[in-house]
Amino acid sequence: MRVGNINDHEQWAIFLAAICVQTYAQFTNTDGSFVVPSDYSVSATFEAKSFRNVWERFGFILESPKEIIIAFRGTSSTTNWISNVIASQKNFKYIKEDCLTHRGFTDIYSSTRIGIISALTRLSPDKALYITGHSLGGALATLCAVDIAANTTYSSPNLFTYGAPRVGDPDFTRAFTQYVRNSYRVANLFDVVTHAPPFIYKLPKREKKYYYSHIQTLSSLSFQNGSVSDNHMIGSYFAELSKLQPEFTQQLCLLNSGFCPVTVTKLQE
Numbered sequence: 001m002r003v004g005n006i007n008d009h010e011q012w013a014i015f016l017a018a019i020c021v022q023t024y025a026q027f028t029n030t031d032g033s034f035v036v037p038s039d040y041s042v043s044a045t046f047e048a049k050s051f052r053n054v055w056e057r058f059g060f061i062l063e064s065p066k067e068i069i070i071a072f073r074g075t076s077s078t079t080n081w082i083s084n085v086i087a088s089q090k091n092f093k094y095i096k097e098d099c100l101t102h103r104g105f106t107d108i109y110s111s112t113r114i115g116i117i118s119a120l121t122r123l124s125p126d127k128a129l130y131i132t133g134h135s136l137g138g139a140l141a142t143l144c145a146v147d148i149a150a151n152t153t154y155s156s157p158n159l160f161t162y163g164a165p166r167v168g169d170p171d172f173t174r175a176f177t178q179y180v181r182n183s184y185r186v187a188n189l190f191d192v193v194t195h196a197p198p199f200i201y202k203l204p205k206r207e208k209k210y211y212y213s214h215i216q217t218l219s220s221l222s223f224q225n226g227s228v229s230d231n232h233m234i235g236s237y238f239a240e241l242s243k244l245q246p247e248f249t250q251q252l253c254l255l256n257s258g259f260c261p262v263t264v265t266k267l268q269e
Contacts, residue, residue: 020134023073044119048112074135099171125153134234138164149179159183166212235261
């Protein structure tokens with residue numbers, strides 16, 4: 001099996017979850033290295049200005065003969081980075097529709113947007129585009145997908161997110177549906193991050209209320225791994241998704257040494 005032979009959304013969900021694992025490796029490794037799957041090459045890497053207001057590695061763009069993948073890094077921490085002052089909203093200025101998105105997520109995406117779109121202009125518009133991310137990375141991927149669909153030649157991106165929070169208000173959700181027709185929001189029912197921010201969010205000691213809703217289409221998972229963190233980690237998502245097609249997962253991991261999460265690789269030995 002070649003990676004390029006992925007032929008259904010379950011296989012893409014498994015493969016892109018492993019891609020998301022590598023965004024964390026890119027961030028953690030001092031030299032920014034990560035495992036690139038066979039048939040793919042690194043087209044670009046990008047940084048963004050984090051919640052701490054410092055520039056950090058936040059992902060990469062991969063290219064194969066038939067596909068392009070944009071992958072965003074997230075965080076494995078819980079909701080402290082969601083439910084504070086940055087959970088207020090601001091206008092999402094990259095589409096014509098009047099809608100609001102999470103201030104913190106939008107600021108991070110805005111800091112890296114030009115570099116990503118510039119990198120795409122150097123690639124073939126005839127290739128299928130996949131955009132993915134876990135946790136915070138899923139929120140950034142969601143913003144990226146609607147932006148790219150509205151403003152580039154890649155008008156039909158495929159979005160896969162894992163453990164992503166809510167990103168914007170109901171108006172944003174409606175606009176998103178018009179721009180991005182192929183999206184899969186993979187969410188563990190026991191992952192607290194997928195339930196934040198709440199539908200109605202109010203800052204302490206303030207009257208202003210903000211309204212949030214999830215994008216579709218939901219692909220539900222249900223697993224409990226003993227802790228809030230383990231219910232959210234991308235490795236846990238990969239392990240659960242691998243049960244859908246264990247033969248495909250085994251071949252994928254064998255073909256690409258170090259590409260799959262260690263816990264899953266050990267289970268297959």
